[in-house]
Amino acid sequence: MEMTHESEIQSLSEQLSGYLNPNDPEDAKLVQSGLVLYRQGLVKQLQFWKDDMTSTVHDVTPCHVKLNYTFLSESSCTCPMDGFCRHRMAVFFEAYSRTSSVADWVSEWREPVREQASFSKWGLQTAKDLIKANGVLKPDYSRWVHSFEVSFDTLLATKKYTSPYVIPELFGIYLKRIGASAPLEPEWRLLYELVSSVVSFRKLAVLSEQLGHEEDTVRRVYIHLFHNLMDDISDLTEKISVQTMPFAFDKFIERLKDEAFDVLTCTKGFELERIYVHRLLWTDLFKNKEWRQEEILKIGGRLKSLEEWENPVPLEIAAAHLYFLLGNDELAMKFINRMEDDVVTPYIVYWIGYFSAGKAWGRALMMIELLLQKLKGYLDVLGSYHSRSKFTRNVLRTVAVYCGETDRLDLYERVLLSTLPYSFGEYEYLLFERGQYDRWSELHALVGLSFQDLPKDRVKLVEKERPEVLLGLLHQTAQQEIDQKNRSSYRTAVRHLKKLRTLYKKLKRVEDWEYFINELLERTKRLRAFHEECQRSKLI
Numbered sequence: 001m002e003m004t005h006e007s008e009i010q011s012l013s014e015q016l017s018g019y020l021n022p023n024d025p026e027d028a029k030l031v032q033s034g035l036v037l038y039r040q041g042l043v044k045q046l047q048f049w050k051d052d053m054t055s056t057v058h059d060v061t062p063c064h065v066k067l068n069y070t071f072l073s074e075s076s077c078t079c080p081m082d083g084f085c086r087h088r089m090a091v092f093f094e095a096y097s098r099t100s101s102v103a104d105w106v107s108e109w110r111e112p113v114r115e116q117a118s119f120s121k122w123g124l125q126t127a128k129d130l131i132k133a134n135g136v137l138k139p140d141y142s143r144w145v146h147s148f149e150v151s152f153d154t155l156l157a158t159k160k161y162t163s164p165y166v167i168p169e170l171f172g173i174y175l176k177r178i179g180a181s182a183p184l185e186p187e188w189r190l191l192y193e194l195v196s197s198v199v200s201f202r203k204l205a206v207l208s209e210q211l212g213h214e215e216d217t218v219r220r221v222y223i224h225l226f227h228n229l230m231d232d233i234s235d236l237t238e239k240i241s242v243q244t245m246p247f248a249f250d251k252f253i254e255r256l257k258d259e260a261f262d263v264l265t266c267t268k269g270f271e272l273e274r275i276y277v278h279r280l281l282w283t284d285l286f287k288n289k290e291w292r293q294e295e296i297l298k299i300g301g302r303l304k305s306l307e308e309w310e311n312p313v314p315l316e317i318a319a320a321h322l323y324f325l326l327g328n329d330e331l332a333m334k335f336i337n338r339m340e341d342d343v344v345t346p347y348i349v350y351w352i353g354y355f356s357a358g359k360a361w362g363r364a365l366m367m368i369e370l371l372l373q374k375l376k377g378y379l380d381v382l383g384s385y386h387s388r389s390k391f392t393r394n395v396l397r398t399v400a401v402y403c404g405e406t407d408r409l410d411l412y413e414r415v416l417l418s419t420l421p422y423s424f425g426e427y428e429y430l431l432f433e434r435g436q437y438d439r440w441s442e443l444h445a446l447v448g449l450s451f452q453d454l455p456k457d458r459v460k461l462v463e464k465e466r467p468e469v470l471l472g473l474l475h476q477t478a479q480q481e482i483d484q485k486n487r488s489s490y491r492t493a494v495r496h497l498k499k500l501r502t503l504y505k506k507l508k509r510v511e512d513w514e515y516f517i518n519e520l521l522e523r524t525k526r527l528r529a530f531h532e533e534c535q536r537s538k539l540i
Contacts, residue, residue: 005048006099008069013096013105015072019084022110023165034089035106043094053095057087065091139188139248141195141255148199151177157207164213164221171204171225187243191252194236198259201229201277205267215269226273233277237284257286261298264314275314275347279321283354289326296322313339317347324351329363336370345371345378346391349398356401364402368411371395375418385422392422421447437462437469450477451496467503474500475516482530490533497539 020027037043037057046055052068052075061079065087068074077087093102155174156167178196182189204225208218245253264278282292299319306312316335323332336344348371355364375395382388395415403412416427424447431440441462444454451459451473462469474496481493497517504513521540524530534540 005053005095009095009099012067012069012072012092013100016092017109019072020109021165030084030086030089031106031109033086034093035102037086037090038093038097038102043090046091046094048095053091055091055094057090059087063087067091067095139183139192139252141252144192144195145199145259147181148178148196149203152200152203152207156203157210164211164217167222168225171222175200187246190236190240191249194233194240195252195256195259197229197232197236198256198263198277198281201226201233201273202259202263202266204229205263205270205274209267209269218269226270230273230276230280234280237280241284253285254291257281257291257295260286261295264318265302268311271311271314272346275317278314278318279350282318282322283325292322292326296326313343317344320347321351324354324363329366341374341377342381345374348374349395352402353398356398356405359405361402361406365406365411368399368402368415371399372414372418375415379419379422389422392419395419396423396426432458437466441469441473445473445476450480451499452477452492463503467506471500471503474503482524482527485527487529487533490527490530491537493530494533494537494539497534498537501539 020031022028037059042058044056044058046053051070052066054064054066057063057065059079063077063079065077066075067088072084075084075088077085079085079087093105096102096105152174155177156170178200179193182192260278260281264274266274282295286292286295296319299315299322303312303315303319306315316339320332320335323329323335336348348367352364352367352371355361355367379388379391382391396412396419399412399415403409413427413430416423416430420427424443428440428443431437431443451470454473459470478493478496478500481489481496497520501513501517504510517540521531521534531540
């Protein structure tokens with residue numbers, strides 16, 4: 001093999017190592033199946049090209065495989081399986097064997113599984129030792145936090161190298177260990193669990209950064225740990241805030257607000273998650289006006305000391321929210337207006353929901369008007385159609401509460417218009433239910449849908465009540481089919497034209513029909529195949 005292909009095969013190896021998860025039974029089975037085919041010598045005629053390699057795998061049915069060096073998704077196989085198959089895996093092993101050990105590759109790929117099992121056994125024993133040492137912890141904030149940090153560091157942060165795949169297992173052991181030391185009194189147990197969840201969130205975020213785990217990797221392997229903690233913090237905060245708290249809680253709550261600030265500033269990653277935790281605690285638990293003012297001053301001081309490379313957004317969003325909590329919308333808006341649309345827009349949606357829940361309709365309207373200014377810019381920067389549609393659904397769900405309570409359907413329609421085509425389903429339903437069939441038809445034409453795409457039951461109803469509404473859409477659809485200039489599209493166009501003729505007759509506008517069809521035939525006189533289809537269908 002030419003030496004120039006070694007780097008390409010190594011690149012392919014790295015892609016596969018990241019693509020295949022050793023903890024996933026399906027991926028493990030795929031690797032094993034490919035290994036069997038390779039070891040049986042069923043990979044034949046391996047050839048290397050500029051951008052890819054090709055081969056034939058003599059399985060039950062011979063399969064022709066192409067592996068792209070750079071883009072795994074560009075690879076192909078003639079077998080019926082979707083995604084990366086055992087044949088492609090076997091071809092990779094054959095190519096990899098030309099320069100390196102396949103056994104070593106498989107062993108290295110499986111390392112996280114063995115490491116996880118080893119760490120799990122070690123972690124359980126360590127947790128037992130910690131429980132024996134600490135026992136049940138009496139109410140003491142400093143001792144609680146010290147216990148959490150020691151347990152966390154002992155179980156998760158003492159290894160020289162920690163794979164992302166072992167984090168969920170060890171974190172689960174850590175949670176069981178601190179749960180075993182919780183106070184027995186129900187009210188103290190709730191507070192203990194809240195403090196432990198906030199501290200654990202901070203420690204996990206910092207550990208992730210210290211270990212150099214890329215955020216994409218974290219989101220694939222253990223982001224659920226953060227989200228579970230966020231759910232726990234939300235539930236516990238709600239339970240604690242609605243009960244009458246003993247005076248002894250005051251010092252604990254005051255210390256916890258400092259922990260909330262640390263969560264906000266502890267790392268560069270997990271921006272949305274950090275903001276969520278800080279915002280939740282200050283909204284539902286830390287309601288003292290002086291505390292909120294002090295937190296704003298603390299945030300202001302931290303903003304002034306930021307280095308150029310540090311992201312100010314979490315601090316700015318937190319400051320804006322605290323000003324909203326204090327009723328100072330003017331200062332909150334100063335922070336909001338200095339942020340880019342692609343940064344602040346999701347938080348504006350949250351504030352609309354927050355103000356609507358509190359029936360602060362004037363403040364909710366202010367945020368909706370601001371959202372309308374920023375929507376298009378934000379949708380433009382979102383990557384995929386799916387993400388834009390998902391965000392649009394969230395916006396509509398949030399705005400609908402305000403519009404329904406204040407009878408502002410006009411405002412809801414403005415939001416629908418601003419989010420087209422991602423709001424098409426909701427807008428189409430609204431117009432149809434309100435009987436605005438002309439605008440309903442125009443909407444379909446605007447987003448490029450043709451007559452045959454319309455729901456049959458709706459077409460039947462519109463044809464009965466307002467048949468003229470369908471004329472424009474039928475004209476447009478017929479012309480689109482003619483413009484494709486092939487026999488099949490001509491036949492489709494003729495079917496739409498016959499429907500047009502029926503509607504014109506129903507509307508007693510036969511002269512308009514005759515004028516239109518004569519003008520169309522004159523304009524298309526060079527399209528012999530189209531005219532033949534018109535004659536065959538007795539359209540002319």
